[in-house]
Each structure stands twice: as structure tokens, then as C-alpha cells.
Amino acid sequence: MRILIVDDDRVTRMVIERSLQRYGYETLTVDNINAALELVLKGVVQFVITDWLMPGGNGTMLCEQIRNANLPSYIYIIIVTALEDSQSVVEGMDAGADDFIRKPIQFDELHARIRAGERILQLEQELQENNLRLSETTNQLLAANETINHDLKMAATMQRSLLPNTSAQIQGIAIDWLFHPSTHLSGDIFNFFPLDKHHCGFYIIDVAGHGIASAMQSFTLSRLLSPDTQGGNYLKYRSPEAPFQKIIQSAPAVIAALNHQFQTDETNILYFTMVYGVIDTQAKTIELCQAGHPSSLYLHHNDAAEFIDEGGLAVGIIDGVDYHSVLLHYQPGDRLFLYSDGITECESADGEMFGSERLRRSVEKTRGLSIAETIHSLDLDIRTWRGSVGFDDDISLLVLAT
Amino acid sequence: MVINEQKHDDIDIVVLSGRFVMADAPEVRERLKTLVEAGQGKLLVNMESVTFIDSSACAVLISAFKAMQLKTGRLVLVNSPIVQSLIELTRLHTVFEIMPNAEAAIAALAAG
Known part of the structure; x- marks a missing residue:
């Protein structure tokens, strides 16, 4: 899976990136939310780990913008917050974040949270496939029903004649x-x-x-x-x-x-x-x-x-x-x-x-x-x-x- | 409608209740067919608790009656007053063997 890391601090980006690569994930990194949003909108990634406080817009804005975009696939978002900052967790999750992790990051905890997110995305994908199959079946049924109704109407006209x-x-x-x-x-x-x-x-x-x-x-x-x-x-x-x-x-x-x-x-x-x-x-x-x-x-x-x-x-x-x-x-x-x-x-x-x-x-x-x-x-x-x-x-x- | 099967010695008894109409016809038809084929040629269809019967239901009863005749068995009906009057409308009462109640029907089937 490919994960987008959003952080204005170069060192933090690198540390998270290396750790994720060790777990076998593909990574992309950006230093601001505009670049992050651009990649998400392109459909390049479905999983985002974003810092909370960044110059040029914080994690809340990124969450809101992603959720407002009404993308075809669900984007899973984990926010990274300071240990003492519980208000930003509330704000972030209200704005559409799925999970959070505290700094300093415990990487085995982050890995567990990523796996939980993967399970959600997997379910979401299955749900989407099922929905697609259902709507295909519904369309076929509607078409068949229309054909039958048309036939019946024609037969009814014949009967009246x-x-x-x-x-x-x-x-x-x-x-x-x-x-x-x-x-x-x-x-x-x-x-x-x-x-x-x-x-x-x-x-x-x-x-x-x-x-x-x-x-x-x-x-x-x-x-x-x-x-x-x-x-x-x-x-x-x-x-x-x-x-x-x-x-x-x-x-x-x-x-x-x-x-x-x-x-x-x-x-x-x-x-x-x-x-x-x-x-x-x-x-x-x-x-x-x-x-x-x-x-x-x-x-x-x-x-x-x-x-x-x-x-x-x-x-x-x-x-x-x-x-x-x-x-x-x-x-x-x-x-x-x-x-x-x-x-x-x-x-x-x-x-x-x-x-x-x-x-x-x-x-x-x-x-x-x-x-x-x-x-x-x-x-x-x-x-x-x-x-x-x-x-x-x-x-x-x-x-x-x- | 509710379909209930019973057995009294070698007599098969089907007790129907509620409305017996087109939607119920396929299931009753299948059940009666099975009983006619597997049974001893003695079948009682008790419709004392049937509140309405339509032509599809009559068709099922006739089909069972004809199948029973082919194996020289007997099909006996017990009807509620409303079923009796609806059957009389199509004059099917002249075809079916109809008994006033289940006891009389069982006695008739047991004797013959």
C-alpha cells in the first residue's frame, strides 16, 4: 500500500518514511497541505498520515478539504499531534480524521494503527464492489422488467382487439x-x-x-x-x-x-x-x-x-x-x-x-x-x-x- | 393459508385453513399430488376452515380428483358453507364426493 506523509519538518518526514518502508509500505512525502491535497485528488494515494500544525494550513483544513471532495474511494487519515494537545485530536476527528497518534511517535503503535486503517479500507473496497454488483443486478432486473412489461402491454392490446x-x-x-x-x-x-x-x-x-x-x-x-x-x-x-x-x-x-x-x-x-x-x-x-x-x-x-x-x-x-x-x-x-x-x-x-x-x-x-x-x-x-x-x-x- | 397434513390409519388427511387462492395453488397442488401418488388411495381434504376458494384452487382440487380416479382411489372433501356455495356455482359439487364433516368422511373412507 502507498502512504502519503505530510509534515513540514524534513527530519520527521524522513524518520516516518524510513520506518514505514521498513514495514514494507510505499511512501510519498510532501511538506504542505496543498501539495498533499493535489496528490489525494489525483487518486494517487488512499492513506494519509499528516502532521497537525504546519505553516500554510493545518491538518484540520486538509481533513475538511479531502472530505468535501467527495472522492470515489475512501481516504483514510491519521493525524499526528503533540502529546499534551487533546483539543486538536477532537478538532481533527470532527473534521474527518479517522485516527491519531501522539508525538513522539511509537512506530510499532503507528504500524498497528496503519493495519487497522488497512482493514477499514479493505472493507470499504469490498462494500464498494458489492454495491457495484448490486447496482448492476438492479439495472439488469429493471431492464428485464421493462421488457416483460412491454410484452405484457402488447399482449393486453392484442387481447382487447x-x-x-x-x-x-x-x-x-x-x-x-x-x-x-x-x-x-x-x-x-x-x-x-x-x-x-x-x-x-x-x-x-x-x-x-x-x-x-x-x-x-x-x-x-x-x-x-x-x-x-x-x-x-x-x-x-x-x-x-x-x-x-x-x-x-x-x-x-x-x-x-x-x-x-x-x-x-x-x-x-x-x-x-x-x-x-x-x-x-x-x-x-x-x-x-x-x-x-x-x-x-x-x-x-x-x-x-x-x-x-x-x-x-x-x-x-x-x-x-x-x-x-x-x-x-x-x-x-x-x-x-x-x-x-x-x-x-x-x-x-x-x-x-x-x-x-x-x-x-x-x-x-x-x-x-x-x-x-x-x-x-x-x-x-x-x-x-x-x-x-x-x-x-x-x-x-x-x-x-x- | 395454512396446510396441515395428518394421517388416520391408511387415510391421508389434508387440513386447509384461511383463503385458498391462486398464490397457494402450486404448493397445495404439489402436496396433493405427492399424497395421491404415495398414499393408499384414500384422501380427505378438509376445508372446514377455508374462508374463500377461487377457480385456481378449484382447478387444483379437480386435478387431484382426476389423479385419484386414475388409481381408483377416493378423494373426499369436507367444505365450509362458503366453499360449498362457491363450488356449487361451477357445479363441481356434482363431481366431488362431499361429506358433511371430518368424522363422516373418515368413516366413509375407512369403510370403502
Whole structure:
């Protein structure tokens, strides 16, 4: 290690220098504090032994100037004071000196004090290295986090783009919805689309759990349940007999097919609940099949809101179970509400669930409102119930207005 | 949530308490899987003290139920009223074997 000796007395400098060299230290010597400060600022030394009283500025000034310089590495300072001068020790250490030694110098004592200083510098260096590693790791984590967040935001935008357009009616049926993923991505998905000239289909799906795995499943299902693909699919099949028209699958057949294909197993345990419906806009009927999903709410234009309770098991649990549908005859002005359990199980600050009865009353309150106002009113009720915290589970609700 | 394992003769008993949600699902899934694999095909999951159960937790129970069926064993549940009502919402009560209390569940498993 290199040690800087600051003393205006040439003989003292030489005596200290020789003694330190004997202990194996490299030394630099100067006779005033300005020259000393210059060397310290250059980063040439990290260890300073300085006399207390010197012409042109004493040790206090040197200590203060070194400490005020905010150097990247710690500088260890020992001051040399006269035996009877205890006030200068106090001043020196207050000014930033680390240790002191009395004149006449006992060199084995000085050596011990230097070794103590070396230990401090060693610790300081290790600390600095650790800090550097920590800040490198933090930077890497921040960068990784930013990448992940960016990816999630992009995926969230994609997911939203799969949701139905609220501005256009299909065969006179209007739709609006609310959608609040509990994280960036949701395990909930829903859609509404024409199947042919006088039929349209709609569904709501809630994949178990929430987050990325559930969202991946919901993306897959959304693609599968699209009426636009060529040839047969889940929603329509081509008749085997002339004139080979496309025939619309019944709602239970759609769900039964999904149930067969999406059986949960040891690696994929995410079942899902869903409602699928086919509206015949000529006959004015809705064929509704529910699978483990919270009961849809039907708001009659001239009668109270009622739950449609008939339904089967959630999808993916037991292969081959039967699904049945109910046939609803609608009149203009009737509305159908589908929603995920994130709404009914949404807890208030006191831990009370929103519940289906409160939802029914909220829906009843929307009578006479436009569907945009209806969604706004329901959103407000649920948010007010929840309070200021975010949602624990994905929230989705859609309303179909005839 | 707290997970506590007990044994009653050849019946494995898992007692869960508190909220059983997504954050707890991986650990419970692993524990149940181990018990289904190593046990005698008799498993009781006691949720009398569970205050809430979400769909991730239901998925874990179904996974254990299916694994148990594969080795022709029995998985029996005992539910708190809130768990029972949440399970009924998804109609899973039609799948699971559910007993009113631990004594009845142990007696059923011991007999069969």
C-alpha cells in the first residue's frame, strides 16, 4: 500500500518514511497541505498520515478539504499531534480524521494503527464492489422488467382487439361490455358475431385462475370460436348432404366439443366456465347453454330481471358429460347480461362479496338507460363496492340488447 | 393459508385453513399430488376452515380428483358453507364426493 506523509519538518518526514518502508509500505512525502491535497485528488494515494500544525494550513483544513471532495474511494487519515494537545485530536476527528497518534511517535503503535486503517479500507473496497454488483443486478432486473412489461402491454392490446366492436349492431342486436383484467392480461374473453343471415352467436369464457397461463388459454379459445374460418369449425359444420350448406351447431354441441378437446390433465389443469348462445333473429329466440358459469341475467323489458339457472358442469372436467340449453323467446327491449365471477365474488373493503342479488338489483336499476349508460352504471356500482384497491380477479360483463 | 397434513390409519388427511387462492395453488397442488401418488388411495381434504376458494384452487382440487380416479382411489372433501356455495356455482359439487364433516368422511373412507 502507498502512504502519503505530510509534515513540514524534513527530519520527521524522513524518520516516518524510513520506518514505514521498513514495514514494507510505499511512501510519498510532501511538506504542505496543498501539495498533499493535489496528490489525494489525483487518486494517487488512499492513506494519509499528516502532521497537525504546519505553516500554510493545518491538518484540520486538509481533513475538511479531502472530505468535501467527495472522492470515489475512501481516504483514510491519521493525524499526528503533540502529546499534551487533546483539543486538536477532537478538532481533527470532527473534521474527518479517522485516527491519531501522539508525538513522539511509537512506530510499532503507528504500524498497528496503519493495519487497522488497512482493514477499514479493505472493507470499504469490498462494500464498494458489492454495491457495484448490486447496482448492476438492479439495472439488469429493471431492464428485464421493462421488457416483460412491454410484452405484457402488447399482449393486453392484442387481447382487447379480440373483443367485440360496440359501435355496430348485428342483425339489430346491440352489445356493450366492460373488461378489467386483474393484471395486464385476463383469463376472461367474450365475443359476439354473425353466424349467417339471421343467426348470431355470442359467448363469455372465464379460464380458471388469472394471469398469463389463463390468458394464453383464452386467446386459443377466442381463435377457435371464430365463425370466419373456412370449412367446418366449432360453430358451424358443412352438411354431408346436398346442397352441402353450412349448418349452425347447437349451443350444447359447441360446448360438448370444447369439453372433449380441452380436458384438463396433469400438465394443464386450467378448466374454464362459459356461456354460449345462438340468437335466431328471425324466430326471436336465444338458445343458451351454460357450463359452470355464473347464471346469466335476463332483464325483461316489462318484467323483473331473472337469473337463467339451468346449466352444466364447467368445461374440461369430465369428458362426455351432457350439456343442455334453454330456449328464451325475446321481445324487443329485453336485455341479456353475461358476466364473470370476478364481479359476484368482488370483495368490498370489509371482505363482503358483491354477490348475485346485489348484481340483480344493479341490473334492475339500468332499466331505461342506453346500453353505454348501462355499462357505465354497472361499472360504477362495482368500483364503488370494491373501493380504491385493484380487482383480485378478472372482471368482465357484457350486455346484449334486443 | 395454512396446510396441515395428518394421517388416520391408511387415510391421508389434508387440513386447509384461511383463503385458498391462486398464490397457494402450486404448493397445495404439489402436496396433493405427492399424497395421491404415495398414499393408499384414500384422501380427505378438509376445508372446514377455508374462508374463500377461487377457480385456481378449484382447478387444483379437480386435478387431484382426476389423479385419484386414475388409481381408483377416493378423494373426499369436507367444505365450509362458503366453499360449498362457491363450488356449487361451477357445479363441481356434482363431481366431488362431499361429506358433511371430518368424522363422516373418515368413516366413509375407512369403510370403502
